[in-house]
Amino acid sequence: MAVYQAMLDKTIQSLVKGKKYQSLKDVLITMEPADIAAVLGDLDEASIPLLFRLLPKETAAETFAELETDQQELLIRGFSDAQLRELVNELYVDDAVDLVEEMPANVVKRILAQADPQMRREINEILRYPEYSAGSIMTTEYVSLRPNMSVQDAITRIRRTGVDKETIYTCYVTEGRRLLGTVSVKDLLLCEDDDTPVSAIMDEHVISVTTLTDQEEVAQMLSKYNFLALPVVDTDGRMVGIITFDDAMDVLVEETTEDIEKMAGMLPSEKTYLRSSAWDLFLHRIPWLALLMVSATFTGMIITGFESALAAQVALTAFIPMLMDTGGNSGSQASVTIIRALSLGELDFHDLPRVIWKEISTAVLCGIALAALCFGKIMLVDRLLLGNTGITLTTAFVVCFTMALTVLIAKLVGCSLPMGAKKLGFDPAVMASPFITTIVDALSLLVYFNIAKILLPV
């Protein structure tokens, strides 16, 4: 795909350079807004407004919504008031809200000044809801029907008002703004008698969310139920908007990227990788790196505390990386599995006993297998093949026993910390590999040296 886009970029850049505007128009009209936005993103600043003006009105609005923030700002700063008015009022309300949230204050002022009174009112209403809430990502452009309308009337109403709605396929039956039921265009079209009242064919068992429901939960509900859209009601049960599946898909992808970033010990970033400067990347990566580095003071202290033991048994040092890495890997396997299951809603805190039991059983199996393999490796590779005679049978036993215990500790820490974080209202994703590795490192070294002190002459 990226190769294909590079080719297209080149074609369009040469058309722009050659001022072949009619050909450009002909090419652009065959393309999807998302692809036009990608092509615009790779043009030089002077060409972006030029190309944008060649787009038909509706495509222009959809393309604009797909652009990066800095390109949107560039375009708006170049617009006359009339051009801005045309664009803003062509946008879907939710896209207009996104825009207002991202732009600097003076640009926002211009946008709101050019918006139609109704558009402005709706933007301001949505802006009231907290970030990441259903209210903040919903749109107010849905089709509402009355229960006593006939199927025929309903279809007429859709035909008359549908053009500005984000979806017409699910319609909401309301009375005094209270949501009574939903009816799909499929139900309406497939109904054999045009005089049937909407109330007779509507589905009264409506699943809705409130304006304050978390956007991730909304996305998971849409994905679970395979709905095209979910209605949003306010705290008094009045319908205020809908969230469509395409916005839910975007939320799913964004929230997952955020989880993955947190799991790898980074602060979540809003920009794509190629659009982030080295300074951005630095700011997102340094906090956890620094914190985890400083917390390694504890492992350092443990090693210093057992310095004399290590001096007496130099062979022990060579196994520190293996024990630490295996502990880290075992812990992150458990924590990542649990974090993903929590974020998909497969697990909840009341599953903790089952989870702990499952991890203990798995840890015993993994621990025995690894200890056996490790014993074989030490005796055959390290002792025989590499001729490290400092390694006795007891040393091998100490290492393997520590290995098994480390796996157990790691799996227990790895599964319980994310569950605990969820219970306490923190984000479980933060309790992933890097954090758990640091804890498991310290614990496994303590086990290692204490066993060594008992069993070896130190």
Add this chain to the structure above:
Amino acid sequence: MAVYQAMLDKTIQSLVKGKKYQSLKDVLITMEPADIAAVLGDLDEASIPLLFRLLPKETAAETFAELETDQQELLIRGFSDAQLRELVNELYVDDAVDLVEEMPANVVKRILAQADPQMRREINEILRYPEYSAGSIMTTEYVSLRPNMSVQDAITRIRRTGVDKETIYTCYVTEGRRLLGTVSVKDLLLCEDDDTPVSAIMDEHVISVTTLTDQEEVAQMLSKYNFLALPVVDTDGRMVGIITFDDAMDVLVEETTEDIEKMAGMLPSEKTYLRSSAWDLFLHRIPWLALLMVSATFTGMIITGFESALAAQVALTAFIPMLMDTGGNSGSQASVTIIRALSLGELDFHDLPRVIWKEISTAVLCGIALAALCFGKIMLVDRLLLGNTGITLTTAFVVCFTMALTVLIAKLVGCSLPMGAKKLGFDPAVMASPFITTIVDALSLLVYFNIAKILLPV
């Protein structure tokens, strides 16, 4: 959500126990298929068929498609031929195909025997396509229109044939099975003249995939373009099916879970966490644990090779965990960021120079910051506060210089290995934290000891 489900489970279990079938029916009819399936999953084996028979025909088929494989098998084994026939022919083709793929051979034989001839033919056609291909997840139930039909005719056709289609909202205009364009129900309904031919309002710039396109790419296209469905064409350009957004959402979630599992050094699993036995978890986790443990032989060898240096400078050992962990964390930050960007299609191999440059710049910033912090920590905490007099200014310098170099090495390895894997056609997700940690460990220890040998009296 899980708490609410536990309550519902209890209610339904007591209704089943009390044989209150009419109340059960009344409760079930208010529920979504996905929720009914979740409730069924928590019932004892004897009650599942009992409850299932209370569902209306269409809900039964949709609920069946949402059940876990073992519950599906249980139900089918309890069905008479007539019951099985009714269910199978009510399923959407893509759900029927999923079923046939999961069931043991003797059950498959029964299913195909009860399927209508057309259903059987379509199942067999889809089964021909390779796993994870667009062909294997598509459905053949879409609305096709002819270009010369009027809008009126098109609507009539949708009303007549729509009931069995997976979506009616995007219709496909074909001639001799060649795909000419798409037209949405919205376009049809909003068209003011009923006599307009479909060819005049259809969108001819159709984005389609072939039967062999990877399912992940299909899901990303649906998400990028916000389409309800994508048409699938065969190698001769003839339309054979569609893939709808709800299946794409499932694919996105599944593929991401798979990526996350691989990144944490596990083999991807098809079952949810709570449904996996400890033995399943063991089998998915042990291969990488064992491989990475054995590969730690190299770090062990490096330490053994510098044993005399370590014996002379015991203070050096205490910093091994900090250097290894920081290296591992830096590397996994880079690799996880790159892997995610690759899987979202934001990066491609030709971006490698930009990526390397970005990572080098970030590494320099992180390296300097961490080295400075580390120097402060060693001199203030380790030397002054903890009174570790074995640490000289030179020791601190060796550690901090190694730290900066380790971060650089880790970021370079972390970004280039996933890009290289992608280029060679391997899955980049495998090149994540555990693998990179092992490589970075070995490299950073080599750097550490060699710098120590030059600067310290060993």
